[in-house]
Amino acid sequence: MRTDLPSGVGRFRRPLASLAALVLPAPVVLAHPGERGAALLVAAVAALVAVVALLPWPVGRVALAAGAGAAGVVSLLLDVCYSGPYRLPAFWLPFEWLALLGVLFRVVRRVPGRWVGPVGAVVGLASLAVPLRFTLRMPHGGWAGSLIAAVLSLLPTLGVAGAALYLRVLDARRERAVARARREQRLEVARGLHDFVAHEITGIVLEAQAGQLGPQDREESAALLRRLEEAGLRALDSMDEMVGALREPQSDEGADGPTRRLGLTDLPDLVARFGTTGGLHATVDLIPDVTGLLSAEAQATAYAVVLEALTNIRRHAPDATEVTVRVAPGPHDRVQVSVTNNGGPTRLCRPLRRRPGSGGTGLAGLTARTTTHGGTLTAGPHTPSGWRVTCTLPPGR
The missing domain is CATH 3.30.565.10 (Histidine kinase-like ATPase, C-terminal domain)
Structure with missing residues (x-):
């Protein structure tokens, strides 16, 4: 699985994930003793989503689709089952929401086709629902505040999904272009082998057969060997051109493929x-x-x-x-x-x-x-x- 960051930045994913797993639960010690259990639960979910967003996938045998789906499901379950004070979700809400957007971006761009729809829907729904964990539990929030929060969360979610989908389409086009180029290169090599090498080898075989039909004087034998040598050298030249074209990238100027133009x-x-x-x-x-x-x-x-x-x-x-x-x-x-x-x-x-x-x-x-x-x-x-x-x-x- 390719990372979404450049290779020079990708090596920092694991340290950043470890840092998020340690830093996000740390403020739990500042919570009221009677609220530390609920605070630890909210902080743990936020840390889990952040780790999924930052880790390089796959992790062992676990693919990005499984990790992202699990993070989205856990976030949605906490939205439904949370019964603690409304103040606690407000502290960790920005971190979890941004992490869910990061997970959504990676899912839409990288997860295989049959899983991108279900997993993307779960993570997208979780990013829309996480603000409701706070607004629905406010004493005077009401449905109006929850609706505004959902709409404000919907716009960034759609923007992230759209950007990831655009990059996914560009990646697919690039992969198809590379596949076409490789196929054309293989066909060009096959044409070169068939057109040039096979032609010269056929001539060599016929010359050798003709030389066995009867006795020849020294001049005829020398001429026959000279023609065989020239045909063999031409076949070797064709092979060298094809191998050279495969080994070295073709320049924009005069790139005629592996066979002679x-x-x-x-x-x-x-x-x-x-x-x-x-x-x-x-x-x-x-x-x-x-x-x-x-x-x-x-x-x-x-x-x-x-x-x-x-x-x-x-x-x-x-x-x-x-x-x-x-x-x-x-x-x-x-x-x-x-x-x-x-x-x-x-x-x-x-x-x-x-x-x-x-x-x-x-x-x-x-x-x-x-x-x-x-x-x-x-x-x-x-x-x-x-x-x-x-x-x-x-x-x-």
Whole structure:
């Protein structure tokens, strides 16, 4: 349970509670001997409420809801059962009333949802009733004085409850924002692992498989090892970026998340690397005029779509020999990014089916990312034979 005071002040809660437990009953020795019993009872209840208001909760296995509820019930019982002189409640009334307001503030702000209503109602009722312990027993107080006292107590009670409720709402919003940020960070890491690391690892596996098909001369072996080294280094770089983003807080300037912010101008390098493995002829048709139409986030999504489509070709279209990546103007002044291959469509249907626990990666997750930018993502057979993935995004800065 979090305290309501700053951490530097919270350490004084126990000493203050101990001091209240000792100081509030002390004036009992000044009471008339025949009234000391009633005075001790009133002082003990005031001290109990003050201790509940000051202690850091939970205390052992006792939660704030239990302590506050007990304090409110004891205060209400004393209001009903007190039969001593009316002068005694008047001395301890301010202390108990202020302590009840403090307990009410902590209850409304910190007690869990299912208990905040009942416990808050008990403590709030006790704060309203404690002045009546004095006014109803006055010789000439009457109901008018009691009504005025109740109204004067109601306004601070509502103010304290309202302030605590406002802070509780702010705390809940902050917790939801932190939870959303953590979820987005986990999803971003999953996307980075899937988009970049899995892509490079797939290329490494294919290169290794190709190297086992037949004897190679020294130059071919050196070129193969060089490509494997470069792909491995790129995978390690992606891992380092993701781990670094998790370890260090992101700055406001240039905070792009745990994955690299790549765009349409990076597609030629991606396609060139892709064309060096598997015997594929890969080309890119990038119209310069459209590269600046998309925002940085939309370009990163388009790049991820191309990367995922190329990875799926490696995994599921071993017979493909031609791959074309095209970035061109689309309908309604949009930018259209397409990846087309001449492999068979049967095996390529599987990547669109989202597996349980996939975490929002793959084409299913990219479809959701494209939708957030106001675009569309489609995949299907391409005439006369092959498969095409098309991403259409609206312009924006």
